Amino acid sequence: MNDHPPVETPRRPPFVHDGAFRFGRFPEDVQTPPAPVRPSPSRRPCAARGGASRPRETPPPPPPPGRGGRRARVKDSRKGRRPDRRAAGDRAAAGGPSPSAGVLVADSHGPYRNILPEELDRRARLIRGKPREPGMLAGLQTGVQMAMFVGYHARAGTGGAVLAHTIADAVLGVRINGRSHGEIGINTLPAGSYGVPVVLVSGDAAACEEFGALVPRAVTVPVKRGLGRYAADTLHPQEARERLRRGAAQAVRRHATDPPVLVSSPLRVEVDLHRPRPADLAVLVPGVTRSGRTVAFDAETMAAAYGVLRLIVLLTQAGP
Incomplete structure (x- = not known):
């Protein structure tokens, strides 16, 4: 039995905004016993290699959970x-x-x-x-x-x-x-x-x-x-x-x-993407155009531009 506390599956008044590491799933949370290692059958000496092949070595046991x-x-x-x-x-x-x-x-x-x-x-x-x-x-x-x-x-x-x-x-x-x-x-x-x-x-x-x-x-x-x-x-x-x-x-x-940083409207936002598929998907968003691997759109406010930009980034994670 694993006595260690579970770890959450991973995936800032003044405002403190945190940005830092990416987590995946923890394979150690599921302890699967190692498959039994079958003894290697005896083999004839290999003349080309000058002797019998060595038997397979037993792999080391997995580390204790946690x-x-x-x-x-x-x-x-x-x-x-x-x-x-x-x-x-x-x-x-x-x-x-x-x-x-x-x-x-x-x-x-x-x-x-x-x-x-x-x-x-x-x-x-x-x-x-x-x-x-x-x-x-x-x-x-x-x-x-x-x-x-x-x-x-x-x-x-x-x-x-x-x-x-x-x-x-x-x-x-x-x-x-x-x-x-x-x-x-x-x-x-x-x-x-x-x-x-x-x-x-x-x-x-x-x-x-x-x-x-x-x-x-x-x-x-x-x-x-x-x-x-x-x-x-x-x-x-x-x-x-x-x-x-x-x-x-x-x-x-x-x-x-320290005054807030403001940007003049209207806004023109251009996003260079690594792969073509997200660009194919981005043009399905009303107002988004494409030129090669770059997609672009106009917005009247920074808040609106921020929302469309977040959506385009989400589309980069859609499918193969």
């Missing part, structure tokens, strides 16, 4: 991320615009169920799970005063960046009114349409540089330097959390001087 393997790595990865959100949330609440200010945390990566609720500060509220409106930005429409993006990455194609992508690997690039944006810009612009300034971004150095080009006065907290898609030079976790606390406190103090 120890090591992907299940443990998933648990550890969730532990590794949640103190970063708490560090930013603690300082946002402590230095908020009023003593009664709260923090709204939006779990917004992968299945949107990565953060362990019991590990958050008691003053925080947590939005988790999907689908939901408006996607990653759920909570911004409720009247929050500022937003912080924690655990972010650079846009697709960025060199020297950890896990650089734009929403999904099937998306090669997104342009809004001719300017290229990754998830940082794609989420900052709708936040501006709700009247919410993004006052802090944390992630690797490339992500912070990308946000700095969009909002030069905002606070950035780089906690690692990308050496490649899956390699980084990182700070010690305690040092990273302390820098996040200081950065969040600074961002809260000066948020009144």
Whole structure:
């Protein structure tokens, strides 16, 4: 019997938005006994190889349930991320615009169920799970005063960046009114349409540089330097959390001087896709046109553009 607690099947008042790891199913949750290994029949000596072939070796037994393997790595990865959100949330609440200010945390990566609720500060509220409106930005429409993006990455194609992508690997690039944006810009612009300034971004150095080009006065907290898609030079976790606390406190103090980022209407949105099938499907959406692997559409508001863009990304996951 497996005595270990089950793990959820996988697939941010101030607003702390979480973006970070992708989980699949845990094969260790189902323990299937290994098939018996039949003894290898005796064979004649092989003259061409100079002797008898060796008998098959018995494979090693599987690891005990709940120890090591992907299940443990998933648990550890969730532990590794949640103190970063708490560090930013603690300082946002402590230095908020009023003593009664709260923090709204939006779990917004992968299945949107990565953060362990019991590990958050008691003053925080947590939005988790999907689908939901408006996607990653759920909570911004409720009247929050500022937003912080924690655990972010650079846009697709960025060199020297950890896990650089734009929403999904099937998306090669997104342009809004001719300017290229990754998830940082794609989420900052709708936040501006709700009247919410993004006052802090944390992630690797490339992500912070990308946000700095969009909002030069905002606070950035780089906690690692990308050496490649899956390699980084990182700070010690305690040092990273302390820098996040200081950065969040600074961002809260000066948020009144950081206006929301607005974009002029009408909007022209272009999406470069990796494969032809999503482009074939995207043109079924009214108003979407196609030129090669690029689909495009017009929108009157950033909120409307955000919704159509999310739908196109969902279509990249439809079928073979």
